[in-house]
Amino acid sequence: xxxxxxxxxxxxxxxxxxxxxxxxxxxxxxxxxxxxxxxxxxxxxxxxxxxxxxxxxxxxxxxxxxxxxxxxxxxxxxxxxxxxxxxxxxxxxxxxxxxxxxxxxxxxxxxxxxxxxxxxxxxxxxxxxxxxxxxxxxxxxxxxxxxxxx
Numbered sequence: 001x002x003x004x005x006x007x008x009x010x011x012x013x014x015x016x017x018x019x020x021x022x023x024x025x026x027x028x029x030x031x032x033x034x035x036x037x038x039x040x041x042x043x044x045x046x047x048x049x050x051x052x053x054x055x056x057x058x059x060x061x062x063x064x065x066x067x068x069x070x071x072x073x074x075x076x077x078x079x080x081x082x083x084x085x086x087x088x089x090x091x092x093x094x095x096x097x098x099x100x101x102x103x104x105x106x107x108x109x110x111x112x113x114x115x116x117x118x119x120x121x122x123x124x125x126x127x128x129x130x131x132x133x134x135x136x137x138x139x140x141x142x143x144x145x146x147x148x149x150x
Contacts, residue, residue: 003058005104006050013045048105056098057135061090061106086149087117094133095140102135108145117146 072083092106107128108116121129133143 002053003060004053004055005057005059007052007054008048008050008105011045011047011049013043016043018042054102056100057094057096057102057104059092059094059104059106061092088114088147088149090145090147092133092143092145093140094135094143096135097138099137101137104133104135106131106133106143106145111147113150114147115150117148119145 069084069086074081074083090108094104096102107130109128110124110126116129119131121131123130131143131145133141135141
């Protein structure tokens with residue numbers, strides 16, 4: 001995957017029936033804007049269908065090697081408890097050159113034995129947590145995801 005995100009449409013299956021997979025086409029004013037290949041959608045499924053590369057936005061993400069150890073020591077009724085965890089951060093830098101306000105959805109992978117710090121996602125999947133970042137026109141924000149080992 002390159003530095004440019006994909007433009008996508010959210011598809012919600014509210015038909016009460018399973019929809020067969022196949023070719024997906026995105027049309028705007030009767031002109032083809034993008035295409036892809038979709039999977040079967042069960043009743044109530046919700047997914048993003050990417051249909052084009054957004055050349056007006058660039059995204060760069062890296063896992064910072066600066067993990068820090070956090071220790072918490074407490075004493076209770078003569079017993080000493082020590083808790084050690086590791087905090088890791090993953091900054092995502094983005095830049096947009098268009099006049100449009102956009103929503104960037106970062107699909108953060110779920111790492112076994114870690115939990116997100118300071119973020120409460122609206123939903124999660126089995127492998128990823130979608131996090132939304134608002135991109136104003138001609139902006140370059142940095143979005144940091146912090147995790148703690150359990």
